[in-house]
Amino acid sequence: MDARLQKQLEFIREIDKVKSVFRKTWLLDQSRYENDAEHAWHLAVLAAVLEEYAETPMDTARVIRMVLIHDLVEIDAGDVMIYAEADRAGQEEKELAAAERIFALLPDDQARDFRALWDEFEARRTPEAIFARGLDRFAPILHNFHTRGRAWREHGVTAEQVRRINQPIKDASAALWQVASDWIDQAVDNGWLIGP
């Protein structure tokens, strides 16, 4: 087999592992935690459905490619809950090392392209990265709100944390931030999230 295709297939096999990286987000039916592959898939569909709410005109196809690969680094670095602020120390270095290893499995030109897309997501400066990051924060709030705050309750998360840490949603879309804010307020009222 051609060396180029062989590298591409090796990458495709390697990323199968992200299906076994579980996040601290319950599926809506509360049967289990969601994994990174499912999460990336859901974000890609969110991008297609919610593109009209982006603050800045952007290329949705690029957002979709970005969210599809944004968590591949967790194959090596693992998932750390966004509210586990103390545990996140060192996570950035681990993710950088993972990006070095995983994207390099691809042929050079694709390794550069995929890595650039991941770097763009991490840097959060382009309209596409800002929207992708906003969706990445919006989805877990949707899941938490519709599971009576299950993961929030399990991990003692406060409304102050949820509002502060999820500001990227506001940068991505005022409309989605309004929805998220309403859910957070209702969650506090319902005792699913530590208020005020």
Added chain:
Amino acid sequence: MDARLQKQLEFIREIDKVKSVFRKTWLLDQSRYENDAEHAWHLAVLAAVLEEYAETPMDTARVIRMVLIHDLVEIDAGDVMIYAEADRAGQEEKELAAAERIFALLPDDQARDFRALWDEFEARRTPEAIFARGLDRFAPILHNFHTRGRAWREHGVTAEQVRRINQPIKDASAALWQVASDWIDQAVDNGWLIGP
């Protein structure tokens, strides 16, 4: 909340269910079967990585959108293994009914667009649909070959079935069909697939 956004969020919640539709494909680590959301995610990345092998020039962004939503109908219709040829009777009608229900959750314009994309995938006539369908057939062969034919062995699948049923790979890409053919031959030699 705005009625349009409410519909979009209802669709987004509904499709969470596809994470619980399990296929007859083992993850590469053989820990469990793969579900439809993970499968759709993997196909989307395959489209991005393998686009250069398409027989006909095509719009990869459109292929990606297509594979992301191609199995949503299985929320209602369930997954039937492609080699369970007798069990597939009636499956098409079930999938059509599911498409009617699920895409209609979206606002009318998006319902039409998503449904058109799904219809296009099913019709297998455009370059994008032909490539998407080819990837949909290629991925399970990759998984089977790299798990010593586990699902093939469990379901008594024959090489004749695998070669015949996966012809869409050939229409999508001669290069990928060559890889798949080699894997099928090797699987027969290794006793992972009933030959010749």
